[in-house]
Amino acid sequence: MSTQPGRMLPEVTEESRAFWTGGFEGKLLIHHCTSCGRYFHPPVGACFRCRSRAVEPKAVSGRARVAAYTINHHPWFPAFPPPYAVAIVELEEEPDVRLTTCLVDVDVNSVEVGMTVEVVFDEQDDVALPFFKPVSA
Numbered sequence: 001m002s003t004q005p006g007r008m009l010p011e012v013t014e015e016s017r018a019f020w021t022g023g024f025e026g027k028l029l030i031h032h033c034t035s036c037g038r039y040f041h042p043p044v045g046a047c048f049r050c051r052s053r054a055v056e057p058k059a060v061s062g063r064a065r066v067a068a069y070t071i072n073h074h075p076w077f078p079a080f081p082p083p084y085a086v087a088i089v090e091l092e093e094e095p096d097v098r099l100t101t102c103l104v105d106v107d108v109n110s111v112e113v114g115m116t117v118e119v120v121f122d123e124q125d126d127v128a129l130p131f132f133k134p135v136s137a
């Protein structure tokens, strides 16, 4: 059982397992196509760019850039007391790969587009949720 009721946990599939569990080893695993050499997300069995099935999860640096964000002031989930920042971040290796996430360890008033963030993992039951925190300069 989760120690934080109200947290919504993702449904883990065969293809998304690496993404949701890589964090237990401190790795952000993003699907990578060995044919065209690009990362993509969400993880599926074929590259959406070149249709190759030669795809596999590969660790990225975990560094990203905030592309868009919204500050939520409504207590939708008990595990997230408002205000908190929901953000879309672009991976350093592949800006086309965007993850929707929550920003943690951040003053919501200081969040801005373009800020550099890095992944941190919140271990919940059998998944490690990737959240992002500001990179301290």
Ligand SMILES: [Zn+2]
Pocket: 033, 034, 035, 036, 037, 038, 047, 048, 049, 050, 051, 052
């Ligand atoms: Zn490809």
